[in-house]
Amino acid sequence: MSIDVIRADYTDPRHATAIIDLLDAYARDPMGGNHPLSAAVREGLVPALAARSDAVSILAFVDGVPAGLVNMFEGFSTFKCKPLMNIHDVTVLADFRGLGLARRMLAMAEAIAIERGCCKLTLEVLDGNHTAKALYHSLGFAGYALDPATGQAVFWEKPVQA
Numbered sequence: 169m170s171i172d173v174i175r176a177d178y179t180d181p182r183h184a185t186a187i188i189d190l191l192d193a194y195a196r197d198p199m200g201g202n203h204p205l206s207a208a209v210r211e212g213l214v215p216a217l218a219a220r221s222d223a224v225s226i227l228a229f230v231d232g233v234p235a236g237l238v239n240m241f242e243g244f245s246t247f248k249c250k251p252l253m254n255i256h257d258v259t260v261l262a263d264f265r266g267l268g269l270a271r272r273m274l275a276m277a278e279a280i281a282i283e284r285g286c287c288k289l290t291l292e293v294l295d296g297n298h299t300a301k302a303l304y305h306s307l308g309f310a311g312y313a314l315d316p317a318t319g320q321a322v323f324w325e326k327p328v329q330a
Contacts, residue, residue: 169230169231169267170229170230170231170232171228171229171230171267171269171272172228172229173226173227173228173229173236173269173272173273173276174226174227174229175224175225175226175227175276175280176224176225176226176227178214178215178217178218178225179218183225183227184214185234186227186229186234186237187213187214187217187225187227187237187239188205188210188213188214189234190227190234190235190236190237190259190261191205191213191237191239191257191259192204192205192210193259193261194237194257194259197259199294199297199300200259217239220241221242222241222242222243223239223240223241224239224240224241224242224253224277224280225237225238225239225240226238226240226273226276226277226280228260228264228269228272228273230264230267230269234261235260235261235263235264235267235269236259236260236261236264236269236270236273237257237258237259237273238255238257238258238270238273238274238276238277239255239256239257240253240254240255240256240277240280241253241254241256242254242284242286243290245287245288248287248288250285250286250287251284251285251286251287252281252286252287252288252289252290253277253280253281253284253286253288253289253290254289254290254291255274255277255289255290255291256291258270258273258274258291258300270300270303271303271307274303274307277289289309291304291309292323
């Protein structure tokens with residue numbers, strides 16, 4: 169079995185197709201919300217990623233078959249006055265789970281963050297995704313508190329319409 173973990177090239181049609189297909193499979197999964205990507209997202213996502221200097225995608229291939237994806241975006245830590253890297257999507261197709269693909273992709277994500285001078289990696293994970301939480305914990309990720317008296321940080325969202 170051949171496993172390749174690479175930084176995606178948004179101009180490579182094979183990589184572009186892999187990103188969309190893997191993200192769509194993730195979106196259809198209960199951990200991704202149970203809804204397929206819209207036609208507009210399928211059409212516009214890779215060009216939008218390519219236009220962003222802060223976007224990085226990592227692909228895992230098993231015997232040449234797209235099997236895993238990490239999408240991440242550079243942000244900025246005001247408290248450290250340094251860039252940070254937020255891991256936005258981590259997915260491995262069900263048929264390829266257990267091969268260590270997510271671990272390999274996240275190792276590459278960390279290497280890219282170091283290469284960019286980032287002070288930390290951040291990510292969000294659903295409370296009920298015990299498998300992912302165990303992996304992230306084994307890699308050194310943890311919840312955080314600026315002061316234990318104020319409690320753990322919590323990720324919230326508010327959708328907006330332009």
